[in-house]
Amino acid sequence: MDRLRMALIGGGGAGFIGKVHATAATLDRQAELVAGALSSNPEKAKSAAIPFGIAPERAYESYDALLESESRRDQHDRADFVSIATPNHTHFEIASAALRAGFHVVCDKPMTTTLKDAQELVELAESSDRVFALTHNYSGYPLMRQAREMVAAGEIGDVIAVRVSYAQGWMHGVDPTATPSRGAWKSDPEKNGPGGSLGDVGTHAFHLASFVSGLEPRTLLSQMNSYSHHHQLDDYGHAVIRYDNDATGLVTWSQVTHGRLNDLSIEVDGTRAALSWQQESPNQLFVRSLGKPTQIYERNPNAGYSSPAAIAACRLPGGHPEAFFEAFANVYRDAFADMRRVNAGQPTPLEPKLYPTVHDGMQGVRFLTRCLESHQQDSRWQTW
Numbered sequence: 001m002d003r004l005r006m007a008l009i010g011g012g013g014a015g016f017i018g019k020v021h022a023t024a025a026t027l028d029r030q031a032e033l034v035a036g037a038l039s040s041n042p043e044k045a046k047s048a049a050i051p052f053g054i055a056p057e058r059a060y061e062s063y064d065a066l067l068e069s070e071s072r073r074d075q076h077d078r079a080d081f082v083s084i085a086t087p088n089h090t091h092f093e094i095a096s097a098a099l100r101a102g103f104h105v106v107c108d109k110p111m112t113t114t115l116k117d118a119q120e121l122v123e124l125a126e127s128s129d130r131v132f133a134l135t136h137n138y139s140g141y142p143l144m145r146q147a148r149e150m151v152a153a154g155e156i157g158d159v160i161a162v163r164v165s166y167a168q169g170w171m172h173g174v175d176p177t178a179t180p181s182r183g184a185w186k187s188d189p190e191k192n193g194p195g196g197s198l199g200d201v202g203t204h205a206f207h208l209a210s211f212v213s214g215l216e217p218r219t220l221l222s223q224m225n226s227y228s229h230h231h232q233l234d235d236y237g238h239a240v241i242r243y244d245n246d247a248t249g250l251v252t253w254s255q256v257t258h259g260r261l262n263d264l265s266i267e268v269d270g271t272r273a274a275l276s277w278q279q280e281s282p283n284q285l286f287v288r289s290l291g292k293p294t295q296i297y298e299r300n301p302n303a304g305y306s307s308p309a310a311i312a313a314c315r316l317p318g319g320h321p322e323a324f325f326e327a328f329a330n331v332y333r334d335a336f337a338d339m340r341r342v343n344a345g346q347p348t349p350l351e352p353k354l355y356p357t358v359h360d361g362m363q364g365v366r367f368l369t370r371c372l373e374s375h376q377q378d379s380r381w382q383t384w
């Protein structure tokens, strides 16, 4: 199988998630990193490419230089897809330019900083024949895929409630105005967009609730706060959701919970049973039913109870822990299958897909926008 060629935007120097993209995309040796524009600073962009193993002639000073130069390369040599791991305010312009130049796109979240841009990007992606994947990577965990299949098959009955909480605590220790550091842009509304922790972790939590439950909101209300004195944006908040089947959703996000590292957890209540899962112990899924002992589903591709999607998302036998990189790589692997189909001139399966698409990106930005609107109107209910 020919490897797909990856071009990475962002991730140079101390940049965090770009390195995760580079590792996850190449984990299964289905892709190789061939080009990059890794920083907004032209000199750093070139020097940062060295540890990534990118050839000097394909280490570009800017993303537009990358798109222009890669477009001119021979079809069998140019990058197939562009991965965007830059601050939020750049996603729309880079993703639009990459689609227009004919590249598949893998973009990090939140997809854009405004609903208008998200709508435009949906139209652009739909009018192109390119694949657009969004790295809501928590949906790549085998047991989240198992949970989704169990819910869809009615194994927990009808869903009556979904609770997702995403708590971190690092913001207590940071003053980005005093010591500019990695991620300082997250406190700048111009670069981050209007939703602070809401955009950073709230959109992940919302996506996971949608992914597992299969539900779409009808209305929501939200309330948020900013507790860290230097921060101009929300760092704590919650949204109450009424889903289309009348189920209730509660999404909580925080980056000011002392001691919490990356504590994403989800619980889905059904009329017959309830599911729960925690990202920091991702290889176990709990199923509870009144009057019965709690069942623990292990991530184990050889267990008879593992669902097809969970088995397909595993690389190692049970008991050999898989986690963040593997889940991230699953988003890539599923998007690669579609990229290969498109490259071969074949049709791709219709949505819903296992990997998050431009439509999921749009839903995330809609969630962010409705939460902000509700908060600004004293937590009034908003129509989805």
Ligand SMILES: NC(=O)c1ccc[n+]([C@@H]2O[C@H](COP(=O)([O-])OP(=O)(O)OC[C@H]3O[C@@H](n4cnc5c(N)ncnc54)[C@H](O)[C@@H]3O)[C@@H](O)[C@H]2O)c1
Pocket: 009, 010, 011, 012, 013, 014, 015, 016, 017, 018, 037, 038, 039, 040, 062, 063, 085, 086, 087, 088, 090, 108, 109, 110, 135, 136, 137, 182, 183, 184, 199, 200
């Ligand atoms: N999926 C996830 O789990 C996850 C985790 C963290 C961050 N993110 C998202 O990823 C994005 C990046 O976040 P981060 O934490 O890695 O930020 P970061 O500040 O650590 O890294 C940003 C990188 O982008 C580079 N950069 C900035 N502007 C650029 C430009 N115009 N062209 C090329 N490179 C540019 C910087 O040099 C840096 O290397 C954000 O949108 C964030 O929301 C996603």
